[in-house]
Amino acid sequence: MSFKSWINGEEDLLLNNLKTTRREDDHVKPLLTDEEKKSENSKVLNKIYNVEDNRRLKRFDKTYRVVAIVFCVLLAAAMLFTISYLPKVGDPDTPANSSVVSERYIESGLQETGATNIVTGMILTYRAFDTFGETNVLFIATVCVMVLLMLDEKILEKLDKTSDRIYEPDYDPILTLAAKVLCPIILLFGIYIVLNGQLSPGGGFSGGAILGAAMILYNAAMGFGKTQRFFNENIYKVAKITALCMYGLIGTYFYITGANGIDNMIPLGTVGAILSGGIILPIDIAVGIEVACTMYAFYALFRRGGL
Amino acid sequence: MIIFMVILMGILMVCAIAVTATKSLLNSVLVFMGFSIVMSIIWILFESPDLAITEAAVGAGVTTVLFLATLKRIKAIDLEENLIIEENDQSEIPSWAVAENNEKVEGGASDEL
Amino acid sequence: MGPNLLANYSEAVAFILFVIGFANLLLQKNLIKKIIGLNIMDSGLYLFLAAKGYITGRVAPIVVDGVQSVEAYINPVPSGLVLTGIVVSVSVTAFMLALTVRLYKRYHTLNLDEISMWLNKEGR
Numbered sequence: 001m002s003f004k005s006w007i008n009g010e011e012d013l014l015l016n017n018l019k020t021t022r023r024e025d026d027h028v029k030p031l032l033t034d035e036e037k038k039s040e041n042s043k044v045l046n047k048i049y050n051v052e053d054n055r056r057l058k059r060f061d062k063t064y065r066v067v068a069i070v071f072c073v074l075l076a077a078a079m080l081f082t083i084s085y086l087p088k089v090g091d092p093d094t095p096a097n098s099s100v101v102s103e104r105y106i107e108s109g110l111q112e113t114g115a116t117n118i119v120t121g122m123i124l125t126y127r128a129f130d131t132f133g134e135t136n137v138l139f140i141a142t143v144c145v146m147v148l149l150m151l152d153e154k155i156l157e158k159l160d161k162t163s164d165r166i167y168e169p170d171y172d173p174i175l176t177l178a179a180k181v182l183c184p185i186i187l188l189f190g191i192y193i194v195l196n197g198q199l200s201p202g203g204g205f206s207g208g209a210i211l212g213a214a215m216i217l218y219n220a221a222m223g224f225g226k227t228q229r230f231f232n233e234n235i236y237k238v239a240k241i242t243a244l245c246m247y248g249l250i251g252t253y254f255y256i257t258g259a260n261g262i263d264n265m266i267p268l269g270t271v272g273a274i275l276s277g278g279i280i281l282p283i284d285i286a287v288g289i290e291v292a293c294t295m296y297a298f299y300a301l302f303r304r305g306g307l
Numbered sequence: 308m309i310i311f312m313v314i315l316m317g318i319l320m321v322c323a324i325a326v327t328a329t330k331s332l333l334n335s336v337l338v339f340m341g342f343s344i345v346m347s348i349i350w351i352l353f354e355s356p357d358l359a360i361t362e363a364a365v366g367a368g369v370t371t372v373l374f375l376a377t378l379k380r381i382k383a384i385d386l387e388e389n390l391i392i393e394e395n396d397q398s399e400i401p402s403w404a405v406a407e408n409n410e411k412v413e414g415g416a417s418d419e420l
Numbered sequence: 421m422g423p424n425l426l427a428n429y430s431e432a433v434a435f436i437l438f439v440i441g442f443a444n445l446l447l448q449k450n451l452i453k454k455i456i457g458l459n460i461m462d463s464g465l466y467l468f469l470a471a472k473g474y475i476t477g478r479v480a481p482i483v484v485d486g487v488q489s490v491e492a493y494i495n496p497v498p499s500g501l502v503l504t505g506i507v508v509s510v511s512v513t514a515f516m517l518a519l520t521v522r523l524y525k526r527y528h529t530l531n532l533d534e535i536s537m538w539l540n541k542e543g544r
Contacts, residue, residue, distance in 0.1 A: 069443070083431045088427040089428050091475070096498075102490075123504065127500065145515060148519065149518050149521060149522075201359075201360060202360055205506075216369070302373060323437055326453070327444055354480040358502055
């Protein structure tokens with residue numbers, strides 16, 4: 001019985017079959033009658049003309065501001081004092097720059113990860129676990145924004161197309177033409193940055209952000225009706241969860257097979273080719289999809305309250 | 308190169324103070340976008356092109372769009388309120404409540420933007 | 421004062437940015453300006469990390485022509501840390517903006533003092 005309804009959110013297995021229902025909206029109607037309102041008003045007036053109280057509040061406000069400014073100035077002075085004793089910027093012999101870790105990354109990163117871009121190679125293989133946590137942060141942030149801003153489908157249906165929330169632009173020649181010309185180019189550039197992440201600057205995060213920006217531009221120019229033809233809620237769910245699971249599976253496989261040094265199923269390939277770098281390319285694609293979905297979902301939720 | 312760097316750092320600080328000083332929220336969001344773009348040039352001078360691309364796409368692009376969408380949403384809030392009121396039974400709400408709500412919305416939103 | 425303040429001007433700017441953002445957080449009453457202040461604090465910290473990893477006369481850590489000596493490239497660790505930080509900061513910003521929208525929906529104001537006044541009145 002219950003697994004399907006649990007998935008759908010109708011029942012909760014853990015809480016002793018507590019039936020979950022939709023919470024009443026918090027657009028509370030003002031419930032005061034006229035007399036109550038009058039007494040409330042007199043209370044407020046008494047409070048407003050209470051000179052002693054006002055003086056106290058003003059004094060508190062002034063003290064707060066002075067203390068805050070003094071604290072900030074002291075903080076700045078302490079930091080500048082500390083900085084004047086730090087080693088010079090650009091010095092190769094500082095403890096941070098001459099550590100064994102960065103030496104190892106630079107000297108044997110190419111052989112061990114197969115990526116010419118050392119930064120991408122570092123964050124996606126040596127520090128893959130860290131980056132996985134960060135991808136989860138993106139996922140959780142989207143979920144939180146959904147909890148706060150998503151609207152019911154009933155309300156969405158009631159909004160007609162002229163309302164400001166679900167504004168479908170009329171034929172605006174400049175914006176439409178610009179979006180038609182620019183969107184394919186920006187999308188192509190984003191895909192290039194995602195796929196070329198192990199060879200040149202870029203990678204999953206930057207490429208995904210560019211892809212998301214292209215989708216936001218298309219949405220702003222063409223409206224939600226046209227965007228939903230190729231990207232709606234179902235596609236969003238599938239893409240996002242698939243990307244996250246793919247990253248998790250590849251990362252787990254990589255760590256189980258010894259993380260590096262031991263031959264695994266994904267070959268490193270020849271350095272400099274697109275299909276090189278072992279697990280970096282698939283993880284880059286997964287991260288790119290995840291970031292693009294997140295960016296577009298933020299925009300759509302803020303603009304409309306749904307995907 | 309050092310002179311260029313110093314000029315960029317100066318612009319950075321001016322932008323940060325201007326965000327604090329401007330009255331209008333729209334202005335401060337736009338100044339913050341300029342701040343992000345200057346920041347992405349500084350990343351290139353610090354030899355980190357990865358960061359430059361990410362900052363230009365995320366800081367100057369998506370964050371600004373989110374701020375603008377929020378401003379738009381806050382100004383357009385009365386549409387949603389009216390919708391909710393229509394959905395419920397309108398006769399139960401006393402007339403002064405509706406009027407007060409509308410006044411509050413107009414006063415609040417137009418001052419901020 | 422130590423000897424290196426002028427040579428470390430980028431770190432100094434980074435921490436001045438941090439303090440400006442912190443002052444924004446303390447003194448501004450508007451919620452959206454507070455969020456922008458938090459973003460400026462973020463940028464200051466990233467600038468400090470990137471300045472720590474920079475080494476004069478070396479290039480970005482992308483292997484060219486098979487050169488793999490430590491003397492050729494800057495320190496890649498701060499770049500990786502900042503790269504993850506930037507993307508997390510945008511999701512935090514989006515979350516805070518969503519909370520702001522909800523607060524505005526309920527109290528019709530962005531001023532934190534007024535919101536806390538309403539909260540007092542509701543007895544929470």
